[in-house]
Amino acid sequence: MKEETNKKEAEKQIIDQAANEEYKYGFVTDIETNVIPKGLNEDVVRQISALKNEPEWLLEMRLKAYAHWLTLKQPTWGHINMPEIDFQDISYYAAPRKQAPEGNGEIDPELKRTFDKLGIPLEEQMRLSGMAVDAVMDSVSVHTTYREKLAELGVIFCSISEAVKDYPDLIRKYLGKVVPYTDNFYAALNTAVFSDGSFVYIPKGVRCPMELSTYFRINAAQTGQFERTLIVADDDAYVSYLEGCTAPMRDENQLHAAIVEIIVEDRAEVKYSTVQNWYPGDKDGKGGIYNLVTKRGLCRGDHSKLSWTQVETGSAITWKYPSCVLKGDYSVGEFYSVALTRNYQQADTGTKMIHLGRNSSSTIVSKGISAGHSQNSYRGLVRIAPKATGCRNYTQCDSLLLSDTSGAHTFPVIEVGNDSSVVEHEATTSKINEDQIFYCNQRGIGTEDAVGLIVNGYAKEVMQKLPMEFAVEAQKLLSVSLEGSVG
Amino acid sequence: MRHRALLNMLEIKDLHASIEGKEILKGVNLSVRPGEVHAIMGPNGSGKSTLSNVLTGHPAYTVTGGEVSFYGKDLLAMSPEDRAHEGLFLSFQYPVEIPGVSMVNFMRAAINEKRKYFGQEPLSASDFLKLMREKRAVVELDNKLASRAVNEGFSGGEKKRNEIFQMAMLEPRLSILDETDSGLDIDALRIVASGVNKLKSDDNATIVITHYQRLLDYIKPDFVHVLYKGRIVMSAGPELALELEEKGYDWIKAQIDNQ
Numbered sequence: 001m002k003e004e005t006n007k008k009e010a011e012k013q014i015i016d017q018a019a020n021e022e023y024k025y026g027f028v029t030d031i032e033t034n035v036i037p038k039g040l041n042e043d044v045v046r047q048i049s050a051l052k053n054e055p056e057w058l059l060e061m062r063l064k065a066y067a068h069w070l071t072l073k074q075p076t077w078g079h080i081n082m083p084e085i086d087f088q089d090i091s092y093y094a095a096p097r098k099q100a101p102e103g104n105g106e107i108d109p110e111l112k113r114t115f116d117k118l119g120i121p122l123e124e125q126m127r128l129s130g131m132a133v134d135a136v137m138d139s140v141s142v143h144t145t146y147r148e149k150l151a152e153l154g155v156i157f158c159s160i161s162e163a164v165k166d167y168p169d170l171i172r173k174y175l176g177k178v179v180p181y182t183d184n185f186y187a188a189l190n191t192a193v194f195s196d197g198s199f200v201y202i203p204k205g206v207r208c209p210m211e212l213s214t215y216f217r218i219n220a221a222q223t224g225q226f227e228r229t230l231i232v233a234d235d236d237a238y239v240s241y242l243e244g245c246t247a248p249m250r251d252e253n254q255l256h257a258a259i260v261e262i263i264v265e266d267r268a269e270v271k272y273s274t275v276q277n278w279y280p281g282d283k284d285g286k287g288g289i290y291n292l293v294t295k296r297g298l299c300r301g302d303h304s305k306l307s308w309t310q311v312e313t314g315s316a317i318t319w320k321y322p323s324c325v326l327k328g329d330y331s332v333g334e335f336y337s338v339a340l341t342r343n344y345q346q347a348d349t350g351t352k353m354i355h356l357g358r359n360s361s362s363t364i365v366s367k368g369i370s371a372g373h374s375q376n377s378y379r380g381l382v383r384i385a386p387k388a389t390g391c392r393n394y395t396q397c398d399s400l401l402l403s404d405t406s407g408a409h410t411f412p413v414i415e416v417g418n419d420s421s422v423v424e425h426e427a428t429t430s431k432i433n434e435d436q437i438f439y440c441n442q443r444g445i446g447t448e449d450a451v452g453l454i455v456n457g458y459a460k461e462v463m464q465k466l467p468m469e470f471a472v473e474a475q476k477l478l479s480v481s482l483e484g485s486v487g
Numbered sequence: 488m489r490h491r492a493l494l495n496m497l498e499i500k501d502l503h504a505s506i507e508g509k510e511i512l513k514g515v516n517l518s519v520r521p522g523e524v525h526a527i528m529g530p531n532g533s534g535k536s537t538l539s540n541v542l543t544g545h546p547a548y549t550v551t552g553g554e555v556s557f558y559g560k561d562l563l564a565m566s567p568e569d570r571a572h573e574g575l576f577l578s579f580q581y582p583v584e585i586p587g588v589s590m591v592n593f594m595r596a597a598i599n600e601k602r603k604y605f606g607q608e609p610l611s612a613s614d615f616l617k618l619m620r621e622k623r624a625v626v627e628l629d630n631k632l633a634s635r636a637v638n639e640g641f642s643g644g645e646k647k648r649n650e651i652f653q654m655a656m657l658e659p660r661l662s663i664l665d666e667t668d669s670g671l672d673i674d675a676l677r678i679v680a681s682g683v684n685k686l687k688s689d690d691n692a693t694i695v696i697t698h699y700q701r702l703l704d705y706i707k708p709d710f711v712h713v714l715y716k717g718r719i720v721m722s723a724g725p726e727l728a729l730e731l732e733e734k735g736y737d738w739i740k741a742q743i744d745n746q
Contacts, residue, residue, distance in 0.1 A: 434546065439583045441567035442543050442576075443597040443653065444604070453596060457587025457636065 023279055029114040035094040035223060040087050042066060045192050048093050052161050052195075055168060065181035065191035072185045078319050078348040079377040079409055082290065090255060092193045094223040114217070132157055134198045134214045136227060144198075146210065155239075156201040157212050160228050163199035170201055174232055178261040178298045178325070186257040186292045190226045194259070197227035202237035202268070211467055213242040216256075224255035231261070233268035235301065240271040242470055253281075253316060258293045266301030266328070271309070273466050274322075275474050278314035285344025285373075288316025295322035296352075299331035299360070307334040308351065309465040311474045316345060321379065323352035326360035326388075333362040336462040340455075340478060341374030341406070350379040350411075355391040355421070364395040367459050370406035377409040382425075386417035393422075399429040400458055402451070452479035496521050496558055496692055497661055503552035504541045510551065511537040513717035519661065522689040526703055526728060527696045529714035530736045535696045536580060538714065539665045543577045544570055557661070571597075572604035574660030574691075578650040578667050585637040590649070593637045594619065594656055601657065622655040626682040644675035651682040662686075663694045668702035680705030700732035713739055 036047060045066045049059040074084060132146035134157065150157050156167060164171050181191035198214040216227060233239055243260075256278060264270050272295075281288025291314070297306040308322040324333030335351035353362035362382065370376040382393045399408030414423055432454060440450030456463065456475055463471050463478075497519040504512040511534045519525055529535055541548050542555065544567035555562040557573060565573065585593065598618075599609040610618070623633055626648045638646050647667055654662055664683065668676055683693065683706055695706055703711075703725065711727040712719045715736070720743050721727065731739075 433583065435583045436585055438545055438567065439579065439585070440593075440596075442571055442579075443593070443657065444568050444571035444600045445593075445596050446566070446568050446600070449596060449600070453588050453593065454585060457585055460587035 025277065025279070029110060033094050035091050038089055038091045040090070040092060040193070044092055048193055048195065051093065051095075052164070054164060057172065058164060061176065061181070062192050065188050066193075068181055069185070069188035069192055072188060075185050079375065079379075079411070080317050080319060080346040080348050081375075082317055082346075085255060085290070087189075091223040092226070093195055095195075132210050132212050134159060134212075136196055136198070136214060136216045150208070150210075153206050153209070154203040155206060155208055156199065158199055160194075160197045160199045160230060163230075167199070167201070170232070171199070171230070174230055174261070174263055175228075176261075178263060178296050179259050179294050183294060187259055187294045190228065190257050190259045190294070193224075194226045194228040197229045197258070198231075199229075200231040200239060200241060202233045202239045204234045205236045206234075207237070208239040211240050211242055213244065215244045216258075224257065226256075227258045229258070229260040231270060231272070232263045233265060233270045233304075235266040235268060237265070237268045238270075240467060241273070242467060243272070243274045244277070253288060253290055254279075255290050256292070256315075257290075258295075260293070260295040260322070262297030262306060264297060264299045264301060264304040264306050264328075264331075267303045268301060269305040269307075270297065271307045271467075272297070272322070273470055274308075274310040274312075275466075275470055275477065276310065276312045276314050276318070277477060279316075280314045280345050281316040281343065283343050283372075285316070288345070289314065291315035291318045291320065293320040295320060296325065297323070297333075298325045298327060299333060299357075300327050301331070302328040302357070303330045303332075304328045305332040305334075307332075307336070307465070309334075309336040309462065310338070310349075311459075311462070311466070311477070312337070312339040312347060312349060313477055315347075318345075318347040318349055320349050321351055323354070324362060325354045325356065326362065326391075327356045329357040329359055331357050331360045333360070334465075335362075335364045335366070336465045337366045338369070338459040338462045338474075338478070339367070339376055339378075340369040340371070341376045342371035342402075343374060344372070345374045347375070348377040348379055350377075350381075352381040353383070353393060354381075355384040355388040355393070358388055359390040360388060361392040362394075364393070364397070365461055366395075366397045367462055368397075368399040368408050369402065369455055369458070370399070370408050371402040373403075373405045375407045375409070377411060379411040381413045381415075382423055383413075383415045384417050384421045384423070389418050389420045391421040393424065395423075395425045397425070397427040398458070399427075400455070401429070401431045402455075449479075455479070494521075494558075495519065495556075497562075498556045499542075499553070500555070501553040502538075502541065502550070502555060504537060504548050504550045506537065506548050511548075511717055512541065514553070515714070515717070515719055517712065517719060519692050519694065521660070521692055523710065524687070524693045524695065524706060524708045526708035526711045526725075527694060527714050527719075528698065528711060528728065528731055530740070531698075533714045534717045535714055536665055537717075539577055539663045539694075539696060542570075542663065543567060543575060568600065569604070571657070571659075572601050574658075576654050576657055576659030576662045578647070578654060578662065578664045580666040580669065582638050582641075582646045582650055584639045584641075586639050588637050590633050590635060590637055591616075591619065594653065597653070597657060618656065622652060625655040625685055626651045627678055628652045643670035644672065644679075647671055647675065647679050648682070651679050651686075655682065655686055658686075659691065661692050661694070663696065664706075665696045666698070667695070668697055668699065676702065677705065700728045703728045715739060715743055 045062050134144040144158055179187050181188045202208050262270055278289035278291055299306050306324050312318055326333050333353050339347045339349050341347045366378045368376040378397050384391045397410050401408055408429055416423055436454055437450045495518045499515055499517040502512050502515040550563055595615055628648055708725050713721040
């Protein structure tokens with residue numbers, strides 16, 4: 001007659017097991033890689049620039065950023081417990097050595113296999129229709145699909161290294177304008193050593209006919225990935241952009257410090273979606289990616305719109321605040337986020353909505369889910385400038401706890417500079433409800449599936465914002481990540 | 488009283504159960520055969536809801552003694568979901584809301600889990616939707632409700648109707664209706680009761696847990712039991728419900744407490 005007593009225990013176990021769920025993308029590709037020696041100094045910065053045949057102005061920007069970085073200290077204000085990073089113990093550039101002859105568009109078969117395995121076939125005919133991909137491994141972009149087709153419309157989609165060569169004026173005009181190297185510690189570091197990433201330019205009046213997507217893969221050991229993404233949507237343009245990321249399972253922590261800059265002109269719209277699934281470390285918190293990212297968009301034009309959607313399930317530490325500077329009158333900023341942490345993962349994530357334009361509006365929906373021993377924080381700033389009259393913000397910030405040992409925290413800051421603006425903030429914290437699980441059980445749905453259903457339901461508002469192909473992936477990812485993590 | 492099937496579907500013997508160390512059920516005995524309707528009545532706190540929770544395997548309750556067999560199988564050894572697959576259904580007194588999970592997805596998971604349990608293929612999307620349509624009619628459930636999230640924003644009456652809709656979908660062998668009449672106006676009560684009656688057959692059985700005679704005007708019991716202080720203290724035919732309606736529980740309480 002011990003079954004009844006044991007049932008609660010068993011339920012707990014199922015939820016705890018989720019923590020042990022294997023990370024599916026943890027393999028390493030055996031490919032020859034050119035890695036520059038570990039360490040960071042001015043010569044390394046010069047070497048990266050030289051490897052990429054960069055123009056003088058870019059090298060200068062890197063060197064300024066590096067000099068500035070030396071004056072900064074690793075920030076400690078996040079609600080995260082992070083050891084001080086030894087920046088001399090990291091290699092700042094790793095490039096898979098090309099096997100195929102250059103210039104004929106052939107992809108190295110090993111790289112192709114790697115991305116196939118990740119579900120990102122690089123051959124255009126095999127792609128999901130309607131999505132172009134830039135595949136980045138370690139420090140370089142290995143392939144970009146559909147470039148020619150997009151070029152017919154004047155859409156530029158290529159690696160940022162190529163863009164520096166092929167579109168120097170555009171890059172010079174926009175790079176570092178939204179996130180200057182002086183912005184923060186990691187932005188300075190990234191600007192000094194960034195290697196590759198994607199560049200997107202949508203010309204006036206063009207609605208990009210397919211989703212653009214960059215897939216980031218860390219492969220080499222003891223390297224950091226410092227990519228840089230720049231998206232410009234000119235007047236009346238539209239683009240939906242997706243970002244995915246994975247890394248091998250390793251005991252050491254690896255650093256990923258990226259910058260994403262977005263510029264949205266008059267009446268243009270950019271949707272930026274992320275499914276972040278970097279290796280989160282093992283169940284004891286060993287290893288995993290430090291994901292320290294600066295993402296910001298400038299809604300420069302009137303009636304411009306920028307929408308961030310993120311599903312964050314990976315990384316040992318996540319520190320990112322995709323933000324909108326709403327400069328244009330009637331501009332719109334949105335932030336939809338699901339952050340799931342388990343085991344010993346730590347996430348400190350949220351957004352900043354800076355209202356500078358009149359009648360600009362913003363929406364923030366943040367859903368945190370914490371399991372195991374993880375810590376999950378929402379940090380947000382809503383600032384309405386004195387001259388930005390008639391602005392609106394709506395913030396909804398929910399936390400769901402799946403265990404007694406995890407933590408959910410919120411750090412909202414609201415500054416309203418005039419009295420014609422309206423700011424609403426709603427927040428809830430709840431624990432996964434035993435009665436909900438039992439209700440599902442009674443209908444024949446096992447506890448693991450029940451937790452998956454309940455959590456996906458909880459996150460639905462955000463998941464609905466993802467493009468279709470991504471939403472399905474993200475839903476599976478949430479359920480798989482949760483296997484065994486309620487307790 | 489009917490005696491078509493001699494085999495008991497449910498056999499509860501000397502069942503004891505507690506919650507948070509407090510014993511609530513103190514030796515319940517009950518047999519239910521296919522085709523029967525049993526009403527379990529009793530004053531507040533007598534253990535009625537505990538009985539339904541224990542039978543369906545709610546983890547908050549601990550069985551401290553006795554046994555329960557369901558078609559000869561040890562019910563208490565099964566997980567709550569396996570009990571459901573074996574054909575045990577509970578219409579909850581307070582159905583929970585599951586925000587963001589559509590009724591369609593929820594029912595589809597439930598149906599397909601049951602099919603999996605019996606080694607059957609999942610139902611195709613079109614067959615499933617056809618089944619939804621068909622069963623919705625049983626309790627006149629609006630299509631809008633069926634496409635909303637599970638119980639989210641449903642009125643009290645809608646929640647209860649939704650319970651019976653799920654019962655219709657899952658075709659249980661034994662249904663326990665836990666205070667299904669509470670919070671229902673007379674029209675909703677009639678719809679819910681007529682749904683239950685439509686689903687009745689010679690092969691399934693129903694346990695109706697209720698305070699009042701009212702529901703029993705619509706769902707006619709074959710047996711009426713009084714649960715008091717964790718035990719069934721009286722069992723009789725439908726006339727007992729009428730007597731309780733008239734005289735209340737005090738006379739039974741007095742009788743038992745004086746023993």
